[in-house]
Amino acid sequence: MIGEKILVTGCNGFIGSHLSGQLLNEGYQVIGLDISPKHQAQNIHSIIGHANFKYIVGDVTDKALIETIIDSSFSKVFHLAAQVGIERYMENPIDVVRTNVVGTLNIIDACLQHACYLFFSSTSEIYGKNPNVPWAEDDDRVLGSTSFERWSYSSSKSAAEHAVRGAFKQQGLKGCIVRFFNIYGPRQSEAFVVSRNILRAAKGENLVMHNSGAQTRCFTYIDDAVLACIKLVMEPNADGEVFNVGNDTEHTVHEVLSTIVAISGKVLSIETVDTNENFGDAFEDIMRRVPKVSKIHSTTGWRATTTLEEGLSKTYAWVLNSIK
Ligand SMILES: NC(=O)c1ccc[n+]([C@@H]2O[C@H](COP(=O)([O-])OP(=O)(O)OC[C@H]3O[C@@H](n4cnc5c(N)ncnc54)[C@H](O)[C@@H]3O)[C@@H](O)[C@H]2O)c1
Numbered sequence: 001m002i003g004e005k006i007l008v009t010g011c012n013g014f015i016g017s018h019l020s021g022q023l024l025n026e027g028y029q030v031i032g033l034d035i036s037p038k039h040q041a042q043n044i045h046s047i048i049g050h051a052n053f054k055y056i057v058g059d060v061t062d063k064a065l066i067e068t069i070i071d072s073s074f075s076k077v078f079h080l081a082a083q084v085g086i087e088r089y090m091e092n093p094i095d096v097v098r099t100n101v102v103g104t105l106n107i108i109d110a111c112l113q114h115a116c117y118l119f120f121s122s123t124s125e126i127y128g129k130n131p132n133v134p135w136a137e138d139d140d141r142v143l144g145s146t147s148f149e150r151w152s153y154s155s156s157k158s159a160a161e162h163a164v165r166g167a168f169k170q171q172g173l174k175g176c177i178v179r180f181f182n183i184y185g186p187r188q189s190e191a192f193v194v195s196r197n198i199l200r201a202a203k204g205e206n207l208v209m210h211n212s213g214a215q216t217r218c219f220t221y222i223d224d225a226v227l228a229c230i231k232l233v234m235e236p237n238a239d240g241e242v243f244n245v246g247n248d249t250e251h252t253v254h255e256v257l258s259t260i261v262a263i264s265g266k267v268l269s270i271e272t273v274d275t276n277e278n279f280g281d282a283f284e285d286i287m288r289r290v291p292k293v294s295k296i297h298s299t300t301g302w303r304a305t306t307t308l309e310e311g312l313s314k315t316y317a318w319v320l321n322s323i324k
Contacts, residue, residue, distance in 0.1 A: 002027035005074050007059055007116075009107065010081030012036040014188040015121070015180070015225065017043035019078060024050050033069060033080065035059050043187050060103030066197035070110035072200070076117040076233060079107045085191040093152035100156035101163075109169045114199050118175035119233055120164045122290055124246065125154040126179055133290035137179070137242045144284055147158060155166075161242070168240040176238045181246025181291045185222030185311065192221060194315065197257055201264040202319045210275045213254030216288045220247040221311035225305040231300040238299050244291035247304035252297050259309060 006023055010016040011032025020030050021044075027051045032044065038059055047053050058065045060081045070077065083089070083096040102283055104120065111118040127135045128143040128151070141158060143151045167173040184194040197207045228245045232238045254270070261268050275285050296302050 001075070003029060004076065005029045005031065007031050007033060007070060007074050007077045007161065009033045009077070009079045009103075010121075011055070012041045012043045013080060013084070014043070015183060016078070016080045016186075017047075017187055017224065018168050018185070018222050018226050019080070020053070020228055021047055021104070022230065024052055026230070027125050028052070030054075031056060031074075033058055033060070047218055053166070060106060061098055063106045063109075066106040066110050070107075070114055070116060072114040072116075073119070074114065074116045074120065077111055077231075078108060078119045078121070079104060080121045080231065082121070082157075082209075085189065085277050086150075087191060089153040090149050095161075095204070096152045097156045100153070101159050104160035105163055105318070108173065112173055114172055115174075115220050116168070117233065118164065118173060119229065120160065120175065120177045122157045122177050123154070123177045124179055124181040124244070126158055126161070126289065127289075128154055129284060129286050131288070134248065134286045134292040135244070135290065135291040137244060137295055144322040146195060147173045150282070150284060165242075168306055174239055176232050176240070176299070177242040178218070178232065178245045179242065179291075180225060181244065181289065182217045182219045183222055183225045184219050186305045186322075188222075188315075193217075193253060194256065194260075194312070195319075197260050198312070198316050198321070199261050201266065201268060202316065202323055204266055204268070207257045207260065207270045208271050209253060209257055209272050211272070211285060213252060213257065213272070215253050215285055216250045216290070217253065218246045218248055218290055219256065219308055219311065220245065220304050221306035224306050228296060228304075231302050232296070235300050241295075243299070244293055245296060246291040246293060247306075248291055248293045249289070249308070250290050251308055256308065256312070259312055260316065263309070263313050284317070
């Protein structure tokens, strides 16, 4: 309902900033919580002065803080705050687990106490290296040993999913869980294959591809992902359920990088690096990552509609403008 008060954790992040902007456009009152200090909250500078937006700097692992923020005036919490990105989970798995598990437990407890709807953002990494694509929501998780930090992110999100599902089933919490598949677009940090290489192309630098580039991903443009989130929380039949949110068109990484070069109109080459040189032998790249999207489509009518070329072109234009 328009005017509802909504909390977005991780609101200065890539997805959180777009989601917060869209919720404000639709007339909601948005309270954004993020660990980033206000002066570094560059992703939300366009909304920070909005009359219906308030920014709180804080840590989701701080239970006392979460208890003071969430009260019964909130109708929904979009919980997006997390430690994200390969570098983070290879270098600092304890922070990954602490934020993604402890932070989520704090949010669950506060939502239960005040009967707030909880949207929990999970990940396609949940499925690990299951070779049988496309993955449906109840498909197996196939992971490597805990000796390899690489699996800490997937494990932390799956522990959090178990807790959220438990709160749905045993304690009557309302909400849904979304597993995002390779979301990209303006404002994404440079740590990811699309954002890093679009920035390189915009600066006239050669692109960098890990391994052969034969790995496939289903790249999903941010506007499609935000629309999916909003449709899901509006749909009573989505309550208590888990959904893949992704484009189901598969592209090789090489194809994506070639498209970026073509969009840039520059003469650039694609240089290859070995993932194991960067992250050691323990890093296992996932060769194919493809969602089944029939569940979200039959529940909400949503499908990703932005083509790769269209999404990359919009992102490239944004990056060019931002480095001027
Ligand atoms: N972008 C994707 O393709 C993708 C894919 C799968 C899952 N996800 C999930 O979607 C969510 C948003 O991802 P994103 O791509 O926007 O990542 P992001 O890193 O851009 O945003 C995460 C935000 O959380 C904040 N944060 C981190 N630790 C915090 C803490 N302890 N307390 C408060 N805030 C904290 C960060 O400052 C950041 O602004 C995450 O939960 C992520 O796991 C994203």
